[in-house]
Amino acid sequence: MDKKKPAVDTYEIRYSDKEELALNIVNYFLKKENFSLFNIPEKMLENFSHPLYDLVFISTERLHSSEAIVHLEHKLKSVKKKMTKTYLIPSPSILFISVDCNIKFDVDQLPKNVEFVSIDSVEDLLSHPIILEDFPAIKTANLTHSFSELSQLINKEGILHLRKIRSMLTYTDKPWGYILLISLNVLWFLSFAYLNVLENQTDQIRPFALTQQGVQEGAYWLFITNSFVSRDIFQLIAAAIFTSYFGRFTEKLYGTMRFLGIALFSIGLSNSVSFALTTEHQFGFFPIVIGLVTAIGYASFNYRRYLMMSFRKMVVPFIGIFFIYAFITSYNELIAISGAFLGGLLGSVILGLPKKKSKSILKRILFLLGYLAILSISILTGLE
Template identity: 25%
Template sequence: MLLEKYLWSVANRLVKENGFSLIHIQETNKGGQQSGVNLIKNTKSDYTFVRLIPVEFIWPNHMIQEIENTKIVAEKILKHVKGRKMKFLNLYVFQSSPSQDIHDAISRLSREEQKRIEYYFGYVDLERERIGILDKTFEKIGIPMEPFVHYLSHPSQEEPAEIFEEIKDIEKKRIEEINSIFNYGKPLLTYGIIFFNALMFLLMTFSGGSTDPLVLINYGAKESFFITNGEYWRLITPIFLHIGFIHLALNSIAIYYLGQATEKIYGSLRFFIIYIIAGIIGNLGSLFFAPSSLGAGASGAIYGLFGAFLYFGYIYPNLFFRTIGTDILTVLGINLVFSLFAPNVDIYAHLGGLIGGFIVAAIVQIPTQKGKQWRIKITSILILLLIIGVSWWGITSFDFKGSQAIYLKGEEALNKGDLQLAYRIFDHLVKEYPNQPFYHFYFANTVLQQGKPELAEKYYQQALKIEPDFPQVHYNLALISIFKDDQQSAIFHLEKALEIDPYFQEAKKLLDELKS
């Protein structure tokens, strides 16, 4: 009874005060009974395992065999917990003092390092009330020696069954606490976001296709030129747009898994704040570091969820690595490497979202965490304000090239008679891309419709300098010449247009009219 009391009393203390948990191992002694008490504790990616083995009597050769079997058990445990490293303490508890041979067998293997496991061996002599183990072993393992020593001379008054029930109650409360952390909210918004993304994709498909640059611009894709010209809502709308079905499908899968877990931990409101602001910061990263790209997708917001998980790991490091930590870091690492080397992937949006997610998570904080992290909260607020301030200054102070796809929007505006928008777009394009004849042509068309033929003629001539074989430019110059009552010049440009394109019917008809 003393032997059993000692085992459970030490186990109770380690569970109650040192964060250990009982672990069941399919391991039996010669009598067929389970061997001893097994406890495990996780510290980030490392594990500490304590194995308390009761021994009433054992032969030296059996002791050596038992020590070797311990290594097999350790390998099995390490595979089960997916740990990178484990400190494995085997403490044999003897009812009667062990023989010198037994003492020597344990001492020879007092410490051994193998692969990812550090083995420590020792024994407790209940008869002589002493512990046979190397000095500073407990310190190296990271657990106190006091519980092991205390119960040698102060046996517990409780029965082993009572102690076991107490341990069960402690672990039950721990499980309930963990469940409350992982199930604080319900993933309602996650499903709503997936549905809304799919709806926007369908609308874009019926409007001309989600891969059409003009459709993307019209639905609010990230476009630097328009953002710096006051369309700040383009920092939000791209979060809900996707380019092609595969893009939508992959992001929907990511939102489904990451979103559910994040919303359960943070609750719906905090989850939505993290998702949106991380997505905005991701788009700001893309705006400043990839200003010439036309951007859309929930990737920045999704990386924000990764950032929220990193903050969760900062608050609950042991729980994080014991549960989802290794998987989250592995998936995040793979995605970051993929973002670096895959074409047409906006790494700046991803990194911006990741940083933004961590910052916002630190501000809203996890609702179940004990004690508010005021230092990191205030620091994160200041960093977020700095990001907003610098971004606002950059957006209002600089002109961004933007993507060349904005010419499609300019052409659409010209066809609809929105000359103000067309002028703004093509004036920007001829300055940023002076060697593109089409931009000069469209800008000339715009100012011509505004009633400025002299200015239009200037840009038509510029287009011809870049591209002499441009029949439409010659045709429009002929129109301006007719307006100026310069028939000879008009005939010259019409003949030039037909020389370039003999099937240019409008030019042929106008030339015939002039000659007749």
């Protein structure tokens, strides 16, 4: 008996002059404007980093009646709502290019932040004021590829884009930084256990835990070592599990050196803020996990299309655990967690995503100065 093949979603594009024109425009946006195909049958493209448009539609749908315009209005509203809900874009901007519209209507009835362009030929496209103003490079683009050429060109651009995204989202395939952090926690704990149990030196934890006296004596390394001091075996296990879970993903996104840098930013601010605002300073690595989660959130915001859904699936279960933990934990730990959150965010911005071009070096410098200011003020406040 033959096995039934699983159903596969397919679509068909039939040749016509309008389809050829539309696909030539698609090819231009893929190749020259760094857009990618978001919905192939609808010819919907996205580039959430584009300065003018988040989405571009190249539509061959017949717009020959008022009913068709009403349908278009509802569709655009639905798309905008989905973009806001799924990818956290408050009011996505859309360019809608129609190659089959022969009805005049008031474009103001379309949703906000939607530009409507109606064309019938390449000449119409190249003479349209919106297209010329927003995409001047289109004047020199080849928009006369044949139907058979376009399938190969679009497939090629799609493959190149996927390779580019994979390289951006997987900066390192062999992360070891998170293993280093876990190992430091474990080795530190075992050394304390040896001193406390076998040597009966119960105060050996103190030289590495954050205290006002220690900082006054010049032991500024306590702002680092304090995060590697575990209260008990349960705190150590929790820190190891969450560091492994979130740390590996963070390191793959940022690379080992940036990952360790973000952890260091989180450690520094977590301990300095705790030093300033609490009398019994929190120690342990768990707050730093919040800094790593923040770094993943920052990357997900920048790569919404590819990471936002994964980020939600990864973090939503953790949020429940965090709220339970926050409910039963102390004020001191909440302060340490808040500092780690801020440190992780600032560290992510300052160090940046490896293969994402920074729009402003000055912005990163200002964030670094802000971080150093918070760090310094916190330490000085704690010493008073």
